Every structure is written in C-alpha cells, then in structure tokens.
Amino acid sequence: MATGDGLLVRVRPRLGRLTRGQLLALCAAAETFGSGLIELTSRANLQLRGVSDATWPGLMDVLVEQGLADPDRERERRPQRLLAPDWRAGDATHAAACLLEARLNELPALPDKLGIAIDAGPAPLLGEVSADFRIERSAEGGLLVRADGRALGTPVDSPAAAVEALIRLAHWFVESGGREAGRMRRHPAPLPAWMPPVAAPAEPGARLALGEHHRGRVVGLPFGRASAAALRAVVEQDAVSAVRVTPWRRLLLEGEGVSIAPIAGLLDDERDPRLVMQACPGAPHCEQASVETLALAERLSGRVAGSVHVSGCAKGCACQQPTDLCLTGRNGRYDLITSGRADAAPIASGLTESEVLELVSRRRAR
DSSP: OEETTEEEEEEOOGGGEEEHHHHHHHHHHHHHHSOSEEEEOTTSOEEEEEEOTTTHHHHHHHHHHTTSSOSSHHHHTSOEEEEOTTOOTTSHHHHHHHHHHHTGGGSOOOOTTOEEEEEOSSSOSOTTSOOSEEEEEBTTSSEEEEETTOSOBEEESSHHHHHHHHHHHHHHHHHTTHHHHOSGGGOOSOOOTTSOOOBOBOOOOOOOOSEEETTEEEEEOGGGEEEHHHHHHHHTSTTOOEEEEOSSSEEEEESTTOOOSOOTTSBOOTTOGGGTOEEOOOTTTOTTOSSOOHHHHHHHTTTSOSOEEEESSTTOTTOOSOEEEEEEEETTEEEEEEEEOTTSOOSEEEEOHHHHHHHHHHHHHO
C-alpha cells in the first residue's frame, strides 16, 4: 500500500508466531529494504514502512524465503486468521488453526478486510478485536462458532467440526449478499437454520499483561511501533526462542529466563499511557496528514487524563471512537476536540504544538 513515506508492507505471521530467526530476518529486512520502523497492528499484523518500488521485490524474496509470506498470491490474500496468543501446541485453538490453514482453498472469495478469530482457550481473549467469524469456547465449556455481531453462537463438538461450520458459514455469507455489506456485523440477513445461535461464549479473559508470563515475558510497543534495532536487541537475548504477536501493542517473548531489563524503545510498565493512546503515523509518513502526530503524542503522554487521540487529518484512521481529548491536523496546525472523534467540531482551531501543550496544561490545572 502506498503511503507518504513509501510503500507499507504488511506481514501476517503463520499462527501469529515468529521464530527467533524469522524476527531477526524481519528486522534486517526492515532496515535493508525500508525505513527500519516496524508496526504492530490491532489485528496482530506486522507492518514495514518506507519500502520503495525498487526495494519491494527484494523484500518479498526475503519474506517468502523466511516463511513470512506465501509464494501463492491467491493463498496470501485469504482472510486474516487471528489466534489468541496464549495457545498451546495441540490445544483447540492450535488444532482449529492448522485444520483451517489446510482448507483455505475451500473458502469463497471474501471481502479484503474480513477476518477470522480462533479463540478457543478457556476464556476468550479476542472479543473486542475485529473479526467476522469466530471459533470460541462456550460458557458450558464446549466449542462454538459465532458470527460477529451476534451475541450467541452454534455449538460444535470438535475443532474439525468448527472449521467445517466456519467454511460453510463463509459460503452462506457470500451467497446471501454479504459481499455487498462488506463485514459480517453489517450483514442484515438472518443466519441459516443450520447455524442456530443458542450458545453463549465463555466469560472473556484479560489481555496479556506486561511483565513475566508462564511462557516467557510480555513487552509493549509505544503507540504500537518500534525500531528494528529495539526489537533486535530484545530478541538477541539467548533465552528468546520465538515471539508471538498480539492485537494489543504487546509481544510475547517465548523462553525461560528472558531478561526483565528495560530496552530502549520498548515498554515494561503496564501503566504506561503509550499502550492505550491513539496516534496515526502522521506526517511525513501519511500523504493525508498535514501535521506530525507521534512526537506530540509522546509529549502528551502522562499529561492528559482520560483517552487521547492524535490524528494527522479528520479521517481518524487510528481511532473511530470518541475520545476525551482528540487533536486533528488541518492545514499544518491542530484542532482540539473534546469528547469526540477526529471529524467532530473543535473547541479550538489552528493551534501550534506549543499552544496545544499550553492549553492542555491549563485544562489539567483546573
């Protein structure tokens, strides 16, 4: 995808996991073929920025060689599969994901943004993450398949049955006009009779907290971004054997005895506001943005109570929900919005960064 700083290349790791070697190769590729910046998205993808038309072919060769991209373009375009990051080899999440991967060619042609969540641990973790079809654990302890936007799902008796039902549901989605709706949540057609919504999902679990984890250690990425150098520094620890991606700006480092020493550019404190503040790439990374966003967001970190969104333009790509404080770029300056989205009416307009910081400080002092 073309952006203000070149091409953005999105990587979807198989089963949401990269080996130590794969991540080190990705860091090298980000520096060799791009700007060296790596982003972790809300759908647990990794993004490399600053790739050019000239460097893109070489990058793709590396990604295919490392098993981070499928050489079959049509297979690579199959829907995003998002796994709960705490899966264990052989458990229901892992089994369903492997079974679905083996049957990807049986899925119909689906809208580009459509996704699948495989979240069959004891307590679902991905309920708030964007996905259209879900394999989950039910409140009774069994498995269910649920269409996004529906409170209840359909019980199934095994991971294989869950995959079978999901593929069948995907075909129904297309045949009943779902492509026009674009997403399952927006599709108005009632579910087919063979997909009765009768089972409630289990109570949701908590997202992975920063710090020690029974598989290793969880680290955070400020604003969902980190340099390849920072990621290389943490992965080069001998104890790290693999890395799992999450949709929450966190990476799970697998391995025993992973160091707790802080690494510049990564987060180790669950209270750090940069884990939850919203900021798009801004200028010069995005052609639509007229202002920088990341530097201002960094300076606002810890100085504002409540939710914060810094947007390079009124599109508000990083956050479509109202926030307590929103700053929107317009003609090289900032509009300040309270309790609204990036496209809402501002209470102050045409602010410089210094004026924003002064105004925020005055509001905080009240």
